[in-house]
Amino acid sequence: MVELAGVGPAPFCAMLLADMGAEILRIAPPQHGPPVFPVPPQEDPIWRGRSWLTLDLKDAGGRTRFLEILAHADVLIEGFRAGVLERLGVGPEVCLAANPHLVIGRMTGWGQSGPLAHAPGHDPNYLALTGALHAIGRAGQPPCPPLNLVADMGGGALYLAVGVLAALLHVRAGGPGQIVDAAMVDGAASLMSMIYMLSGHGLWRDERESNFLDGGCPYGRTYETADGRYVVVCALEPPFYRALVRALGLDEATLPPRDDRASWPRLHETFAAVFRTKTRDEWARLLEGTDACVTPVLSMSEAPAHPHNAARKVFIGDPPTPAAAPRFSGTPTSHAPATGRGVTELLEAWGMSRDDARRAADR
Secondary structure, eight states: EEEEEOTTTTHHHHHHHTTOOOEEEEEEOOTOOSSSSSSOOGGGGTOOOOEEOOOTSSSHHHHHHHHHHHOOOOOEEEOOOTTHHHHHHHOOOHHHHHOOOOOOEESSSOOOOSTTTOOOOOHHHHHHHTGGGGGOOOSSOOOOOTTIIIIIIIIIIIIHHHHHHHHHHHTTTTTEEEEEEEEEHHHHHTTHHHHHHHHTTTTSSSSSSSSSSTSSSEEEEEOOOSSSSSEEEOOOOOHHHHHHHHHTTTTTTGGTTTTTTGGGGHHHHHHHHHHTSSSSHHHHHHHHSSSTTTTEETTTGGGGSSHHHHHHHHEEEETEOOOSSOOOSSSSOOOSSBOOHHHHHHHHHTTTTHHHHHHHHHH
């Protein structure tokens, strides 16, 4: 796989594929700009598993070498704004002419078409246009961006990975190569499918913190504990709700009806008063793993040491880094090596002659 140097969800997608065994040649221009974060590439887990090649696509010779490499690749991933690849003279038509079986994964915020296709943007911008950002946050407060997990990584990198793998299956089944147009705005909207379904059936209010899954529901939200920390409750189904009520020492018969939204503020106050009687860790020892669906809210410094995370090795190394995911029964899941093999060796393995590989790798 060839990856054109970029930032954000495209490199994260490449990291995921590298962890699953993809061999990736990352191509960067000679004057590649400074990193978004001042972290050396060898210390940033997103860049693991790559072989590195400097190549100037603005130069005719660089474009020739690039297309020679693509002729031996299965996948090209790029994260430029719409039209950039075409302006460089190596748009999809040119790339597919060099390799008709190539899968081209194009990662953008707004997509390859539409009025905003050429506009810049970041994760919250794409969330804002899908209705997702409006739905996240506290009532009466501004919408709250959920880190860059939803549009960048979820709606971007993961949808790009799924699209690339599906297109590869199409090629392996005898079909031609094709373009995967993965837009973060598309993916973020897709992730909202269930919420839009609930809204369409009158089961979701278009107001923050007034629904089952946005913190408005008293048995689906966070609660402060005696030590100023938090637990999260998500006892949405009736059996889990009953288990929660019993665990809190309350009598369901004396409580407001669980499904009466008008009574939710009173039910919330009742639960909040009980949760303030114990510390977070006391509640965790009492309720974690039970049908009450209560979990301590851990900080990033605490999460790696949690017994479940430790047992599954969800985090590895020091400082801790999230482990590779998902896990497979037949092939071990692990981080790709910090760097890939030498470029010449890699290109030979892809089917180039030794002389052609050396010439393509010559910086």
